[in-house]
Amino acid sequence: SYTIIEDEFHGVEKSEVKLKVWKAGYKRGVRVPRVKQNTDIVEYFNPFGVKFAAGEKLPRDKGLNERFIIIQMVEGDPEIDDWNSVDIAEFADDLRLKLLLLRLDLMSRPRPKLEVSWLRKRSRELYYPLLLVAYGTSYYDEIENFVREIIEERRKQRAGTFEAFL
Numbered sequence: 001s002y003t004i005i006e007d008e009f010h011g012v013e014k015s016e017v018k019l020k021v022w023k024a025g026y027k028r029g030v031r032v033p034r035v036k037q038n039t040d041i042v043e044y045f046n047p048f049g050v051k052f053a054a055g056e057k058l059p060r061d062k063g064l065n066e067r068f069i070i071i072q073m074v075e076g077d078p079e080i081d082d083w084n085s086v087d088i089a090e091f092a093d094d095l096r097l098k099l100l101l102l103r104l105d106l107m108s109r110p111r112p113k114l115e116v117s118w119l120r121k122r123s124r125e126l127y128y129p130l131l132l133v134a135y136g137t138s139y140y141d142e143i144e145n146f147v148r149e150i151i152e153e154r155r156k157q158r159a160g161t162f163e164a165f166l
Helices: 016-024 088-107 121-134 140-158
Strands: 002-006 032-035 042-045 049-053
Touching (some): 016 032, 121 140
Parallel strands (some): 002 049
Antiparallel strands (some): 032 042
């Protein structure tokens, strides 16, 4: 799987190719066709993976917005104020080591089976992986409440629409 981090994300709808990658990438096993540059050869690739986007405006595409967990950024007091004074290679090596140790720790444990009967259908498909990753951490309850609020907000938005009637 891939990780995509994209800044200045507003206006993503202008690129149909990019939009398809972002929309298909939340589900395992989906393949996206691409024509190899300067040829007529079609190749298929797997866009599944974690994606982060930052921008000044939310995308206008309804299907894409349904796949996002939107987090409003706020001004804070960062630990590192001047990145020019940081040895980026050393920082990256330290981060890679910490991520590797986390991965080894998580892989050594049996994957928990969460009892979240309130999480169904599309919402389960989108949010169960997030809850699974957060399970066992001090953040789990906060994240679960956040997911419940998102689902309830979307339910209220759809109430009375044709989609809800179906």
